[in-house]
Amino acid sequence: MNISKKLHLIVALTILEISITLFSALEIAKGAKFHQLNFLHLKYYTEFSDLLYKINNGRPIITSEIESAILNVKQQPIECIDEINAINKFVMRSINTIEALDICIEDIKDADKALMSLSKFNNQEVSKTQLLLDLTLALEQFKVHSEDFEAPINKTVSFLLTTLIPLVILISIFNIIFITYLSRTISGSITNLTALLLSKPEGNLNSYTNLEKNTSGELKELMIAAKKRIKEELLNLENNKELENIVNKKTISLQKANEELTQFAYRTSHDLKSPLSSSKVLAQFISMDIDEGNLSEAKENADKISKQMEKLETLVVDILLLAQADLDSNEALPIDFDQMMIDIQERLSWLRKDNPCSIDINISLSRLIASEKIRFSQIIENLLSNALKYYDTDKVTPYVKLDIYNNEDTIFIDISDNGIGIPEEYQSEVFTMFKRFHPDRSNGSGLGMTIVKKHIDYLGGTITFESSKQGTIFKIIIPMDGING
Incomplete structure (x- = not known):
């Protein structure tokens, strides 16, 4: 094989x-x-x-x-x-x-x-x-x-x-x-091939003919590929090691x-x-x-x-x-973020009942964004929902702020609040499945932040946050080629 x-x-x-x-x-x-x-x-x-x-x-x-x-x-x-x-x-x-x-x-x-x-x-x-x-x-x-x-x-x-x-x-x-076994056979084949190539470094391409005859199957295919790479002066020992690292990383993943x-x-x-x-x-x-x-x-x-x-x-x-979140729907359509926010606030109306938090939304986009609307909607709705759930009852004017803006290559989404924050000892587990850090305030499934991270990863973006007792801010950065590609 x-x-x-x-x-x-x-x-x-x-x-x-x-x-x-x-x-x-x-x-x-x-x-x-x-x-x-x-x-x-x-x-x-x-x-x-x-x-x-x-x-x-x-x-x-x-x-x-x-x-x-x-x-x-x-x-x-x-x-x-x-x-x-x-x-x-x-x-x-x-x-x-x-x-x-x-x-x-x-x-x-x-x-x-x-x-x-x-x-x-x-x-x-x-x-x-x-x-x-x-x-x-x-x-x-x-x-x-x-x-x-x-x-x-x-x-x-x-x-x-x-x-x-x-x-x-x-x-x-x-x-x-089984995957560990396959990865070892692949690594072993690469190691054997490297040894064969290093055994006759002084010869020309014709000197590898006998080596080809003495190999079969997977090694023979690798030998033919190696000859082509040598001829084009693109193959060396470092390339072999890089391939081995890729296979090992894939196995670990x-x-x-x-x-x-x-x-x-x-x-x-x-x-x-x-x-x-x-x-x-x-x-x-x-x-x-x-x-x-x-x-x-x-x-x-x-x-x-x-x-x-x-x-x-x-x-x-x-x-x-x-x-x-892991499925590719390929439905890249123009997104009306203003209407999206109206829909999200309607869905969160139950959460805003008797909730003193004010919501400040600022959308400043210089170009039309075409992507999978559902991914952006779930990202924003989950983060807004958390901010509303965990507002600080001791603060006089609790608030949640959402900013959506862009430059030529990137779209930015910032969601900040002055809520109770995420305990420092749990901050490394924010995107872990089934984690709930304030069970007395909410009885959710503990999957919301995992869903957010999966959508952002799918779009090729990153999410970072800073949190303390003064509040929390999440910063999302998504490249344009990830959402319009």
Whole structure:
């Protein structure tokens, strides 16, 4: 196998590992969504139960209200079925959890029966008593389905966690070992070739003919290339050493990428499992509260589950953004920075509520910038969001300032504030994944600054910062050829 094929193999293995890691993260996130849908199913079941209780205690029957409640319950199994693809079905059949799909189908059928009974009641084909019996039966089935659905989904998610994460780690270890082996064979070939060339320094090009005959495969190809370089007076020992350094640097870079992927898989699985476990316990509390008739406590626990799911959703969205940051979309279109800032401030309006920070925006561009708008938008929005979150409550006039300007070759973005700053002992870890330095002020995913750095690296730029208790300033420098190229 020649050097080019080995390098292609290294690239292919790396792409395969990244693809499997991303697929694993998405499948685990899908499992979390199934739990979320079941929690919503329980919520709408509770609302439907309350409605029937009130009707049984004298409240008039409003068919549109009952129909809406049934449709709400029906929506969750429909979404579950839509989410399950052929791969999911294969896995679920393999581990005997395909019953979850059957439960969803039965749930939809029971909902349709209840809707049919309601339609007959509207047409005066059934009595009120019969309608209430049919609705009560449907309600009991909805509860049974919710309870039965949890077990196969738990088993499926557990299987994914115990299978995909170790698989990613094993592939990472295999890649490190195999890539290290390939790099050593490449280095060995270069070393052997160098020794061959140095063994007859006094000869002319024809003196290497016998050496060519005594070599084969990769070495022979290198010998032919060496003869051409010697003829052009471009090849020497220093060039060989430089090539070896390039190969070694590439190997080190790939090993570092594998280590980051392993850490990413571990941290992602940990952060996904935490809200799921908490929500599972809270769901059990809700069931107990409902049995005891303590609906206020059940609602409070349901709100806690909702917050856990919001946290989980934020993590999944940030994981997807992190994956997209490495993708080349090739959509270089003119950017209207003024409109971009209006859109960003609208998205951050929730954060500015009751926030005393003023935002001063100064855009001074002498030429049109054509690039991938989403990258600039995510860079600016993440940095502005952090500045607003971590303002200093002890300062009389907290502020955030954004300056966007350019010269002939470069675009500059400066974001400064007088917030609480980044602790000095953590400043070296600002762009590290899953790092949160003020957890008491924000419960984000810890991926925001990593996403910012990836976008800037993609555009060929640099980002630096200075931070203290007086505030923080981030300086971004991006070459024009990196964004318009």
